[in-house]
Amino acid sequence: MDSLIPLFVIIPLATAFLIPIIGKLTIYFAKTITPVVLLILCFYSITLLLSNSKETYIVGGWQPVEDIPIGIYLVLDSFSILILCIISIIGFLVSFYSFEYISYYTSENNFYALFCLMIAGMNGVVLSGDIFNLFVFLEISVIASYALVAFGVGKNELEASFKYQVLGNIASFLILLSISLLYWQTKTLNIADISEVLQTSDDSAFLKFTQVLLISGFGLKAAIIPFHAWIPDAHSSAPSPVSAMLSGVLIKAVGVYVIIRLFFNMFVFTHEIAMVITVLGTLSMIIGALLAINQSDIKRLLAYSSISQIGYIIIGFGIGMVVLSKGGKVSIAVLAIAGALFHMVNHAVFKGLLFLCAGAVEYRTNTRDMGQLGGLAENMPITSTSSLGASLSISGIPPFNGFFSKLIIIIAAVQARFYLVAFLAVVVSIITLAYFLKFQKRVFYGVNKNYKNVKEVPFAMSFSMIVLVVLCLGLSILVIPSIRELILDPAVNTLINMDQYINQVIQY
Amino acid sequence: MKGMSIIVKKVAQLIAGFVFLYGIYIIAHGHLTPGGGFAGGALLAGAYILSILAYGSDYLKLKEEQTESSLSESISILLILMLAVAGMLMGIKVFFNNFLPKGTIGELISAGAIPLYNIFIGIEVASALLTIFLALIIYKEEIEE
Numbered sequence: 001m002d003s004l005i006p007l008f009v010i011i012p013l014a015t016a017f018l019i020p021i022i023g024k025l026t027i028y029f030a031k032t033i034t035p036v037v038l039l040i041l042c043f044y045s046i047t048l049l050l051s052n053s054k055e056t057y058i059v060g061g062w063q064p065v066e067d068i069p070i071g072i073y074l075v076l077d078s079f080s081i082l083i084l085c086i087i088s089i090i091g092f093l094v095s096f097y098s099f100e101y102i103s104y105y106t107s108e109n110n111f112y113a114l115f116c117l118m119i120a121g122m123n124g125v126v127l128s129g130d131i132f133n134l135f136v137f138l139e140i141s142v143i144a145s146y147a148l149v150a151f152g153v154g155k156n157e158l159e160a161s162f163k164y165q166v167l168g169n170i171a172s173f174l175i176l177l178s179i180s181l182l183y184w185q186t187k188t189l190n191i192a193d194i195s196e197v198l199q200t201s202d203d204s205a206f207l208k209f210t211q212v213l214l215i216s217g218f219g220l221k222a223a224i225i226p227f228h229a230w231i232p233d234a235h236s237s238a239p240s241p242v243s244a245m246l247s248g249v250l251i252k253a254v255g256v257y258v259i260i261r262l263f264f265n266m267f268v269f270t271h272e273i274a275m276v277i278t279v280l281g282t283l284s285m286i287i288g289a290l291l292a293i294n295q296s297d298i299k300r301l302l303a304y305s306s307i308s309q310i311g312y313i314i315i316g317f318g319i320g321m322v323v324l325s326k327g328g329k330v331s332i333a334v335l336a337i338a339g340a341l342f343h344m345v346n347h348a349v350f351k352g353l354l355f356l357c358a359g360a361v362e363y364r365t366n367t368r369d370m371g372q373l374g375g376l377a378e379n380m381p382i383t384s385t386s387s388l389g390a391s392l393s394i395s396g397i398p399p400f401n402g403f404f405s406k407l408i409i410i411i412a413a414v415q416a417r418f419y420l421v422a423f424l425a426v427v428v429s430i431i432t433l434a435y436f437l438k439f440q441k442r443v444f445y446g447v448n449k450n451y452k453n454v455k456e457v458p459f460a461m462s463f464s465m466i467v468l469v470v471l472c473l474g475l476s477i478l479v480i481p482s483i484r485e486l487i488l489d490p491a492v493n494t495l496i497n498m499d500q501y502i503n504q505v506i507q508y
Numbered sequence: 509m510k511g512m513s514i515i516v517k518k519v520a521q522l523i524a525g526f527v528f529l530y531g532i533y534i535i536a537h538g539h540l541t542p543g544g545g546f547a548g549g550a551l552l553a554g555a556y557i558l559s560i561l562a563y564g565s566d567y568l569k570l571k572e573e574q575t576e577s578s579l580s581e582s583i584s585i586l587l588i589l590m591l592a593v594a595g596m597l598m599g600i601k602v603f604f605n606n607f608l609p610k611g612t613i614g615e616l617i618s619a620g621a622i623p624l625y626n627i628f629i630g631i632e633v634a635s636a637l638l639t640i641f642l643a644l645i646i647y648k649e650e651i652e653e
Contacts, residue, residue: 006603010593013589014589017582017586018586020578021579021586057603058602059602059603060602060603060605061600061602061605
């Protein structure tokens with residue numbers, strides 16, 4: 001077996017524990033090794049994405065006994081490789097950005113070590129083909145993120161981190177409970193194997209209970225609306241690069257990804273569950289946007305807007321599930337799911353960029369309050385331009401990527417006869433434009449009262465922002481059919497063809 | 509933090525060694541009997557914590573202790589990772605491959621690389637628990653100052 005997939009876990013994990021040892025000698029070790037390592041993973045994941053490879057890796061070489069998998073499986077398919085790409089690209093840019101930003105704080109080594117640990121955990125969640133290891137990796141990444149949120153060790157940071165820990169632990173408890181229930185019922189932990197066992201069982205009350213537990217547990221990690229209470233505090237108190245990681249990647253990799261993976265590839269979803277997911281998505285989309293309007297703290301506004309955008313993603317998947325469960329046209333479901341995946345990629349890029357811009361503003365002015373800022377466009381042209389690009393992209397203005405993904409989701413909603421959802425999606429898009437215009441006007445335009453002498457941020461920070469704003473424009477090409485067929489369609493196919501995933505694991 | 513009375517000190521002195529030995533026993537027999545790296549490592553940390561509690565923190569340079577224990581923690585995790593990666597280079601070339609000869613079942617030196625994993629996990633758990641304990645004491649002393 002010459003596959004190298006475990007490197008996605010090994011490399012960040014090794015870096016995380018090398019940093020406290022070698023980092024004692026020179027401070028620049030941590031600063032340089034983290035972006036370098038993530039750049040390597042970036043290239044590796046992009047080659048895997050383009051070669052469209054599917055691999056199953058048996059850790060420890062424990063071969064299946066009578067076709068029943070007994071070891072730990074790492075499963076790489078088109079869906080997981082897409083998420084791995086997002087993690088490594090955003091991770092690389094964010095760690096490069098931190099080169100300057102984190103010099104603000106003491107104990108930079110701890111920051112980079114925790115950052116690598118978080119990346120290792122997320123990669124593990126995405127690769128794991130086994131529901132218990134998925135939980136272990138989830139805890140690794142989430143516990144690292146608790147510590148990263150509290151990194152400023154001020155009053156607000158500690159309070160936010162405590163709140164996040166309490167809610168996160170409730171979520172972990174719900175997830176562990178549902179995993180143990182599944183193990184009790186099916187006597188196996190491998191996702192593909194569980195799915196085979198569940199196809200023959202007909203205990204629907206048990207299944208519904210487990211599914212609701214899983215939705216609430218992972219919904220809390222993904223910050224869908226009734227479970228969103230931790231996100232505004234945690235995202236606004238964390239250092240900006242960490243907020244960009246949390247909002248851009250973590251809530252997708254450990255929240256949305258797992259919900260989608262389990263419901264498409266493990267359970268046979270019913271119409272009710274599909275409707276529940278769609279309704280939750282719609283609620284998050286509307287309420288998140290309404291809560292965002294009135295915020296005066298930049299990062300709180302962005303955090304609420306994350307809830308709203310996650311709503312769009314969930315709606316896309318939900319509509320796909322409803323259409324599939326009713327036996328409707330597969331082409332509509334494919335369109336909806338592709339739209340959701342596309343929006344997931346886009347959201348990682350533009351929300352990461354917006355948090356980095358907020359960080360740049362905070363770096364130079366020491367405040368996040370929109371009431372005190374204003375007129376920074378003249379002094380900080382790069383930050384201002386890139387945040388304008390991201391704002392236009394998130395509110396769905398062509399030719400930015402956000403427009404196309406929202407358009408695909410709305411078209412799919414209309415085709416699936418979810419007219420209300422489609423209408424609400426358009427309305428929320430307008431509300432999004434409204435609060436991002438407010439953000440632009442209050443921070444970058446208008447009268448500069450207090451900050452006449454601020455300078456543009458240093459190179460490392462502006463470089464990441466420029467790359468991300470180019471990606472914002474460049475990712476629009478995913479809408480072109482031939483490129484969509486290469487990148488998004490294989491991922492959609494793995495999701496809607498349950499047998500494909502099972503065959504990949506079982507008959508390996 | 510001051511130490512406790514002479515009786516406590518003497519008893520802790522006598523017992524800590526046995527606790528430490530028992531921890532080593534649990535780790536070394538991890539592949540044969542119940543327990544293993546984690547349980548044994550907790551015992552090892554317990555032996556240190558017992559003597560620190562009995563003698564008080566005045567005897568120790570806490571910060572140096574903490575740096576060392578966190579260093580040994582990182583090193584032992586790296587060693588575990590290196591053992592696991594060594595599996596990718598030998599035998600059937602899989603991550604976490606047990607590449608050493610397995611030996612006879614029931615003997616102390618058997619089960620390939622598993623006793624090695626147990627030893628490193630033991631060191632890791634012991635130093636991690638000790639680091640947490642020391643961090644809490646240092647925090648408390650800093651507050652009192």
